[in-house]
Amino acid sequence: MRIKPHYQKHPDPELNGNPLAEALQPILCPNEVRRLIDFSPKFADDFHTLSRIYQNLNIRRIAEIFVAPTISTLLYDKLFELILDGYRYRNPLTVKMTRFLYELASRGELIGGDDDNKIYEVVPPGMTTAPGSIFSGPTGTGKTSVIRAVLGIIPQVISHSAYGSIPSFQQDQIVWISFDAPATPSPKALCLNFMKAVDQALGIERYFTEFSRRSDNTSVDLHILKVQEVAANHFIGIVHFDEMQFFLKYAKIKNSPNLQILEAMFNKLGIPIIISTTDEGLPLISADPQTKRRMLSEQHFKLKPLKYNTPAFKDFINAIFLRQIWGVDDVLNTQSEFIKKFYELSAGLQAVMIRLSRLHLYYSIQKGGTPFDAQLLEQVFDSQFHYMKGSLAALRVGDFDSFEKKIPKNPDGSVAWSDEAMDSTKESGDVGEEKATTSTQSQKKNTSKSPAKPVQAFHNPALIGGV
Known part of the structure; x- marks a missing residue:
């Protein structure tokens, strides 16, 4: 959903004077939230x-x-709260924010392809680490559906052209983004999934096309840095990361995607993140006390x-x-x-x-x-x-x-909801119904193109519906 902004003041004065915050107004009636979802x-x-x-x-x-389950209204309030709270500290009109974006872009020259430099060690200082939330539940309870349906009633892209006395404020603000864990143990695939989601939100063929073309010759650190740059330059308000339990498949593989990389990409830039996972994936969070503290710093939502x-x-x-x-x-x-x-x-x-x-x-x-x-x-x-x-x-x-262990899975870790899906998986490696249209599978070998028009996640059965 791409909209033109209609700026309105908030009751909280710290949000005012900030076009990112003034362009967003929450729905205050829970019944209206349910009606829209x-x-x-x-x-x-x-x-x-x-x-x-x-x-x-x-x-x-x-x-x-x-x-919409009962939890939907609580989730809407929390997501909107986190978005506005994050924008409180990320006003694009301030000198501090301009300096931050410049310093972040300058880091590309510092790491220039040297994998020995860890991206989370060169993040510009001064930004408050944003909170993390978890949304968990057994496979098939509709976690992804609920989160994407709730996000879907929040404008995804706001195209600014002018703000008050600033006629040249031109900015495509991405309020929220949702993308999946990669099916392969590659941090680059994780980054490319994010780039594809950004392209889909903006309705362009830019970031994914550019980085998938030169991915082999670009270091992991530079991939992560570019994710940070894109997220910061588009002032992403909140990130939804789906299917965290996929990390279990390659947790023991060296340099595979992990929660620390996710935190470096977003939380340390002041961007809150909500992670959805089956109950099977929860030990990934609790394994490290520091990770648990940060990723569960806000709230744990549960669906049964x-x-x-x-x-x-x-x-x-x-x-x-x-x-x-x-x-x-x-x-x-x-x-x-x-x-x-x-x-x-x-x-x-x-x-x-x-x-x-x-x-x-x-x-x-x-x-x-x-x-x-x-x-x-x-x-x-x-x-x-x-x-x-x-x-x-x-x-x-x-x-x-036992339910999670026994439920049939496709090679990429997604659920095979039918006999036909299991049979076709054995014969050809194709995926089943539930995840056949997600960004991870459609990416395949990182050669597919992003759509030429924005994809709205609200009530799109390919994204939230189903089986």
Whole structure:
């Protein structure tokens, strides 16, 4: 979302006189935050009279449904708070900030390709280390979806052209950025994932194209420095780093990406970071007391599978089982036995609930039967979730460690949500549904081009939807 700024003063006087802060105004009503985040695609009014292929097209859109969990409003408030607090100390109109950007750019000449110089030792002094937050939960609970949906109602890029009496203030301010851990043990790949995300936000082909072309002949330190320069020059307000548990795959490999590199890239420049990870990745943070203190200096958010008959579960069920598609009102009461079986099979895991409902409806239409056939539901589950039976069985009894260990993974560490994904992985190395469109996979060998127009992460099923 790229916008032109509308500058407004804040009740906090320390934020005023700063175009980065005055261009942002928070949504103060929690219900409005939920309304903007909740999403249901528009389904055909005459769904039940459509030909089968058009019915199937509508059914596919069930994967785009997003129900904001209760934590969404708390997360929105925290992210906006961190963004504004960071901008409090990063006013682009001050001499201090101008000097900082100059000194940061000058560091490129100091390290000039010498890998012996560690980038985190040459960061310009004077900047306050920004706070870090963690968002954790079992695989499939929707961590990435929630964070990107919340970020999606915050403007991502603000194009400044003038501010007050300063007619020449021209700046593309990136308020937030979200990118994934690399699938390979390469700090350069980590940097390139960031560059690709910046290009996507700005709608240009610049940073990723430039650095992927000369990556082999450029040192790791220079890559990290350029990430710092881009982040500082675009005044990034907050960074979301996704899939931290990928670090586990190559934690023992020398010079592989780690949390210290992330901290050097952003936190030490005054840019707050929120890291999302499965519970499996949490030991990476607690392994080093200093890292734990810094990365958990702000808040630890947790997301869990839905519990039966809770308000969150009811909201989720009502959003998925729309009368317009399923032909029945109030399924929680009128189809209670079916819903109980549905919950039992899915273990309350949001990603499985979405996919199971979609596939079950598809097969029930193919067979011409009722969409609330519990026996067919079990058959669909047995057929399409064969590889997940062991992991879901562990989840049902609350054994989250076994769940993470047993859940099928693709070679890049992403989850294979279906039998087909596992089969294709074995045959060709292709990735499964959930992460097939993320920046890491689309990068492949760092040769793909960034899109020519901005990509908005809000309610884009390729980014937050799913399975």
